Amino acid sequence: MPPQTKPRILLIDDQPEVLVPLVSLLETEHFRVSQAITARSGYQRALAARPDLIILDLHMPDMSGFSVCRLLRESPVTKDVPVLFLSASTSVEERLEGFELGAVDFIAKPFEPREVLARIRVGLHMARLLQAREQQEAEEPQDLSQEDVILRAAISLIEADLVSPPALPELAQAVGTYEKRLSKVFRARLGTTVFAYIRTARMQQARRLLRNDQISIEEVAAQTGFSSASNFSTAFRAVEGISPREYRRINNASLKDAPPSSQ
Numbered sequence: 001m002p003p004q005t006k007p008r009i010l011l012i013d014d015q016p017e018v019l020v021p022l023v024s025l026l027e028t029e030h031f032r033v034s035q036a037i038t039a040r041s042g043y044q045r046a047l048a049a050r051p052d053l054i055i056l057d058l059h060m061p062d063m064s065g066f067s068v069c070r071l072l073r074e075s076p077v078t079k080d081v082p083v084l085f086l087s088a089s090t091s092v093e094e095r096l097e098g099f100e101l102g103a104v105d106f107i108a109k110p111f112e113p114r115e116v117l118a119r120i121r122v123g124l125h126m127a128r129l130l131q132a133r134e135q136q137e138a139e140e141p142q143d144l145s146q147e148d149v150i151l152r153a154a155i156s157l158i159e160a161d162l163v164s165p166p167a168l169p170e171l172a173q174a175v176g177t178y179e180k181r182l183s184k185v186f187r188a189r190l191g192t193t194v195f196a197y198i199r200t201a202r203m204q205q206a207r208r209l210l211r212n213d214q215i216s217i218e219e220v221a222a223q224t225g226f227s228s229a230s231n232f233s234t235a236f237r238a239v240e241g242i243s244p245r246e247y248r249r250i251n252n253a254s255l256k257d258a259p260p261s262s263q
Contacts, residue, residue, distance in 0.1 A: 007124055008032045010051035012042030012068065013086060014060045022113045029117060039063035040176070043071055046078050053123050054078075055107075055116075058087035058094065067176040069101045074152040076144055080130060082123040086111070147185045150175050154182060154194070162202050163225045168194055203239050206232070210248045217244050 009031050011019055016037055026033050034049060036042035039060045046054060054072070058065040065085055072078040085098045088109040095106045104123045107116055144152075153175040158165045166174060171194065172182040186194050202224040209220045221232035236244045 006030050006032045007053065008034070008049065008051040009120065010042065010046055010049060010054045011035045012039060012046075012054065012060075012065075013057040014038060015057075018109070022111070022116055025113045025117055026120075031120075039065065039068050043068050043176070046072060046081065047075060050077060051081060052127070053120055054081055054083045055120075056083055056085055056103075058085050058089060058098070063176050066097060066101060067174055069098070069103060070153045070157070070174065071149055071176055073102050074156065075149045080127065082127045084116075084119060084123055147189065150177055150182065151185050151189050154186075155197075158194075158198055159201060162198070162205055163223065165198055165225075199235075202226075203236065206236060206244070207247070210244055211251055213248070220244065 009026055011023070011033065013019055013035075014037050016035055019035070023033050023035070034045065034051070036045050039062050042054075042056070043063075056065045056068060065087075069083055069085075072081065072083065082104045083102065084105040084107055085103050086107050086109060087094065090108070098106050104126060105119050107119060154171055157171060157174055165171070168179050168182070172179045175182070177185075183194060186192060186197060190197060192200070206220055206224045209215050209223060215223075217232070218229045221227075221229045224232065226232035226235065233243055236247070240247055242250070
């Protein structure tokens, strides 16, 4: 196999000695292997090297594997690279979170190198199938800045749970940065604070839900993170100038009066 066609595997683990048998096997099987011993350096190496597959330790001192995976998924350069988590943890919750973040496999430590090799081959095969399906779709721009990637990752986390979004410290940690930098990114890119963005996102969700007559005002309030219908109505009126019930009435009336669309 020519060197330029050998699959590139990036290993990110703060205990490289554990990976020695695996690295030896991969090199014997004609893989190009690179390693990083910190989460942050691994993320940067992934952006620079664009590996074909990443094996990522879950628990590292500087940043968790979950945080790295979130950033990888938000960057156009690495969003489709298959990620296999390595962890000594047997927690079902951690495994589920890994898969929800888009990981293709979860490998327990200690591991058998030959089994990991088999899982790598499956991951690479899945990635090739996905690439074949998407080759005719328009590609996203490849020049997103680090701030843009952090912003997209944070927005994804917020919108995944508008009822109870992470507090600013937890949100910053989850996307691999710190509070002051995350706040600065939101102001520079969106002209708003993290708190104000959450409030705006909740109002957008509320307007969508209010268009459905089958959902009560109380349910709309609960699904948008308000403790009561009264608090929701007060916040909604402050933004829209009318109550949720009035918004629903006006919106539904305008829909009834609209001419039927031509086929």
